[in-house]
Amino acid sequence: MPELPEVETVRLGLLKHLPGHRITDVDIRLEKILRRSDGDAAIFRSALMGQCIADIRRRGKYLLFEMENTQWVLFHLGMTGKLYVKPAGSPIEKHTHIAFHLDNGSMLHFNDVRQFGSVALRCRNPFNVPPLSLLGPEPLEPEFNGNYLFQTSQNHRVAIKTLLLNQHIVAGLGNIYVDEALFAAGVRPRKRSDRITRREANVLTEAIKVILKEAILAGGSTVRDYRNAAGAEGHFQLTHKVYGRGNQPCKTCGTTLQKVVVGGRSSVYCPACQKS
DNA sequence: CCTAACCCCTGCTTGC
C-alpha cells in the first residue's frame, strides 16, 4: 500500500541513481502491466532504448520519469509495486515484470506481486491529461488547506474517510494515512463529510500535513510489502496509532480500538479519542 | 451528477 510518503521515499532513492543515465535495454516480462501506455510493449521498448533519464517526479501516488527527449514514463505502484535499483548482473526474480538496463551496468526492476501497479509510456507531458489531470491538489501544497477541505466536504455527502481517500479531491492519501490523520484530528472515519465543521477541516488538514511529513522523514511505512528503491523498509509503521491495530488498546487512552468498514476499506479508530 | 458494487491479482492468515 504505497501512499504518498512511500512513493516520495522511492523517488528520493531513485534520484540518487537514475538521472543522467541512459536506458540501454528494456526487458518486459509481463505485457499487461503496461496500462494506458502509448503503444504496445514493442513500442515501449524501442521508444526508451538509448534514452536518458532527466528527472524523477511525483504526483499523488504516481512516479514519473521525465526523459531527455520529452517522453515520460508513468509508474503506479498499486498495492505491492516496488522499484529496485539493482547491481549489474542481478537475477530477475519472481514478479519482476519490467527490467530496465542502464548505461552504468545497473538495473531498475519493477516488481509487483499482485499486479495492481502499472507502467505507461507517454509521448507528451502527462500532467494535463488523465489520470493526472483528474487528481486533486497535493496535500503538502498550500492549495490544500482547511478552507479547501471544508468547501469540498460541504459539496459531498460521503463518509469523511471516503472523501479523503478520493484521489480526485486530494492526491496521495491511502488507508494508512487517512486513518492516522483522522485519529490525530479526533474525527471518526464514518462522520459524514457535510457535517464536518470549519474548525475540524482546519485541524484535519494540519494533521494530514504533519503526518505525511513525519512519514516521509521516517522513510514511509512498511506494513508487509513496501520497500524503498534500495530494498530497505520504512519505519513509520512503528508510529502508527490506529492503522492495523483493531481491538488493541489505544496508545493514548487505553480504550479498545474499533475496527469498522468504511467505503469497503478496513478502518480503525478510537471511540474515546475520536468523539466527533 | 453522484455513490455503491464489482473486478483485477497473489500470498498470507484463518478455520475446519
Add this chain to the structure above:
DNA sequence: TGCAAGCAGGGGTTAG
C-alpha cells in the same frame, strides 16, 4: 498437515 475460503486494497469500470 492439508486444503479452501477469507482477506488485503488502488483505481478503473459498470450499474443503479
